[in-house]
Amino acid sequence: MNWMLSSDKSWRFLQQNFSWVADMSGVMQDPIHHAEGDVSVHTRSVLAALISLSEYQQLPVLQQEVLWSAALLHDVEKRSTTRTDHDGHIVSPGHARKGELTTRQILFKELAAPFAIREMIAALVRYHGLPLWVMEKPDPQKSLFSASLRVDSHLLALLAKADVLGRECADTEELLNRIELFELYCHEQQCWRQARKFPSAEARYRYFSTDNAPPDYQPYGDYQSQVTLLSGLPGMGKDSYIQQYCLGLSVISLDDIRRQHRIAPDDKMANGWVVQQAKQQAREKLRRSENFVWNATNITHQMRQQLINLFVSYNSRVRVVYIEVPYVKWKQQNSARTYAVPDMVMDRMLTKLELPVPEEAHEVIYYIDGRIESVFL
Incomplete structure (x- = not known):
């Protein structure tokens, strides 16, 4: 399977040919977490950080393209969600969730990516912050398992790493440590580079639809x-x-x-x-x-x-x-x-x-x- 978002990956070309890239310019970010500048500056820095990672360079070509595309699109909807909160901080609530929808639309209508490629990129955009915040979720295990059914956790960790390296902030080392802990947690929970396995489809549904359900429990499937x-x-x-x-x-x-x-x-x-x-x-x-x-x-x-x-x-x-x-x-x-x-x-x-x-x-x-x-x- 071969696919490329763009053979010309220069920022000038991307800005001139894709309105959603041009829209990144002037979308401001909080200087505490993003002293590097607006979303355009940040995204360029993330792309540069990504391609410099040895782990990225060792990936198959298609996975490189998927990850590069996700990095380009990961903050695409900060353009529509960014605001200043009551404390004067610049925030972009829901930009990842909305970014998933926009990514899907772009790769269906505008750039015609194959289904599995499109959905992997969309999922990477949706979950790009998970490696940093998974342990702060109400149910970290369930959040991780849900993501694992859609996205390769190794690619997700690489995207998060590039995202951190592509910003200027005081807590870079702490954020990188969080990504390492995320990787360890994925290994521990049996979903590193693979979807979490369940005894059956019924067991999977029960786990996600029931509070405090153990993931390895096999329910009795007596349906009417x-x-x-x-x-x-x-x-x-x-x-x-x-x-x-x-x-x-x-x-x-x-x-x-x-x-x-x-x-x-x-x-x-x-x-x-x-x-x-x-x-x-x-x-x-x-x-x-x-x-x-x-x-x-x-x-x-x-x-x-x-x-x-x-x-x-x-x-x-x-x-x-x-x-x-x-x-x-x-x-x-x-x-x-x-x-x-x-x-x-x-x-x-x-x-x-x-x-x-x-x-x-x-x-x-x-x-x-x-x-x-x-x-x-």
């Missing part, structure tokens, strides 16, 4: 039914997936409910009513222990979690299937639909896309352009 929860932007091919892989299963479709009641897709006032009608249908099927498909976009974690909690409360096993095709094909498929979604609406939904993560359900499948793929490169 199975629900297939589809996730994907409009026009990605959810109906085609149902026709190919879900024959014989009943389908609850929010679009069908809207059409039956002549409700426009953009009628936000009616959305709550449509969802309640669909949930009522689901409850009836769950009471009968009937397997079925829930067909809707479900592009955010919150949307999916509400539904998964409902299904699990009826002792149902939940399979989430995320469906995606390349950007150009997506636009073509949408245009060919009987009920095409306006491009402006499609692009707005793309900015909100949160991919299902492995711990969300008993099983999470990524069906990408006609085949199953992994988020772990």
Whole structure:
């Protein structure tokens, strides 16, 4: 697999050709933690520090490109989150989480990265601060295990190291020590350079959905039914997936409910009513222990979690299937639909896309352009 964000890695070229790089200039940072200057200066310093690391130089070429791309993008959304707090300090709350969404959008729409590469870069952006702060999380183990299902902890530690070396601050040594402790913790918790293993998918789901659950406990999987929860932007091919892989299963479709009641897709006032009608249908099927498909976009974690909690409360096993095709094909498929979604609406939904993560359900499948793929490169 070969891919490059850019063959020309000069800062001048990047600034001139990518608006999101140009936006880094003038985004100020707190001088206590970033005396080097704005986000542009910091990002250039991080890239320089990264490529000078012997550990980086020993990586395969593709992993080098993934890590370099993540370093370029790691603070991309400080442009939208930076503010001065009540103490006069410059802060950027949520920039990593929002940066993940922006990274995914850029590498899907603008630069067309293969799925696994895109998701590894997005995860590196999302978790780039974890090696520094994992022990301050409410549940360090669960935070680490969650990240390990999506990102190579070795690459994450290298990104964090470059991030520290690319700043001017008084606590550099302390921060580097934190990264060393992170590496030791990964080894101790059996997720250094690999996803944390669980006895089964059911054990993984129970661990993440239950407080204080031991990771090696194997629950008894006596389910009453199975629900297939589809996730994907409009026009990605959810109906085609149902026709190919879900024959014989009943389908609850929010679009069908809207059409039956002549409700426009953009009628936000009616959305709550449509969802309640669909949930009522689901409850009836769950009471009968009937397997079925829930067909809707479900592009955010919150949307999916509400539904998964409902299904699990009826002792149902939940399979989430995320469906995606390349950007150009997506636009073509949408245009060919009987009920095409306006491009402006499609692009707005793309900015909100949160991919299902492995711990969300008993099983999470990524069906990408006609085949199953992994988020772990």
